[in-house]
């Protein structure tokens with residue numbers, strides 16, 4: 001298991017049918033989100049009575065009511081998992097897993113204080129999220145959205161050699177803010193586009209082997225901003241990272257730079273990004289995440305031709321979501337059995 005994680009190869013095909021070593025002395029109850037893929041529900045149902053919420057989108061009152069008295073929570077959505085939710089479930093709660101990599105909607109300190117094991121589902125979504133990032137990067141660099149708008153508004157200008165020129169990925173310097181599993185999976189894909197090198201900003205340096213593999217160098221935030229042709233945000237949302245991509249940061253980026261965010265909307269000051277794109281302070285951006293989600297249809301961001309927006313589709317593939325459900329169910333079952341979770345969040 002440790003080796004799979006180290007190599008980023010946590011493969012649910014291997015764990016899906018793994019013999020499970022849970023003590024079955026009594027049937028447990030587990031509460032879950034209405035849209036958790038069947039693979040996860042089936043796994044839970046081996047050892048638990050599964051209580052499934054009905055409403056989609058979720059209704060807070062239903063979550064709080066139906067989770068009352070359960071032994072475990074498989075927290076499928078991004079609803080706040082805080083003291084209120086934990087109190088509603090009750091003191092018998094023994095295990096929780098989210099079905100996400102990011103856990104910014106969880107009051108982790110509160111879960112820890114109550115000594116409840118908490119799992120999440122990183123790694124299995126690295127490929128899907130990396131695919132989304134590369135899609136956004138290419139779409140923003142090559143002006144896909146703007147091009148579509150030109151056709152729609154009858155402004156396709158044929159016969160020009162210098163019309164709608166974009167930025168090359170080849171020979172570019174790609175900067176990463178955060179250089180964990182998702183970022184490295186993006187770097188792996190981009191190496192196929194013959195990029196020049198990778199700069200990354202993180203608290204801790206990654207291993208020399210990883211640096212060598214991606215021709216990557218750890219640099220401070222300002223250096224990464226000023227020297228990168230593409231800047232990819234792949235860090236968790238924390239007190240330290242909230243709003244760090246603001247007017248000052250955009251002012252340090254190249255005018256030709258493209259920003260991609262597949263992490264959390266809160267890392268970016270959205271008003272400042274709007275200004276930076278509107279005034280061509282930076283060339284373009286591609287966002288899979290924003291604030292708030294869902295973004296209202298009248299948000300000014302939607303008026304920008306040089307911004308590609310996706311409605312948080314990072315991990316939204318059938319296989320990935322099924323894999324996330326399986327890992328989350330294993331986390332819950334292991335937590336209930338008093339065993340270490342497959343992917344503990346702390």
Ligand SMILES: O=C(O)C(=O)CO
Nearest residue numbers: 099100101102314315
């Ligand atoms: O799992 C998560 O945290 C995601 O946001 C996937 O896109």
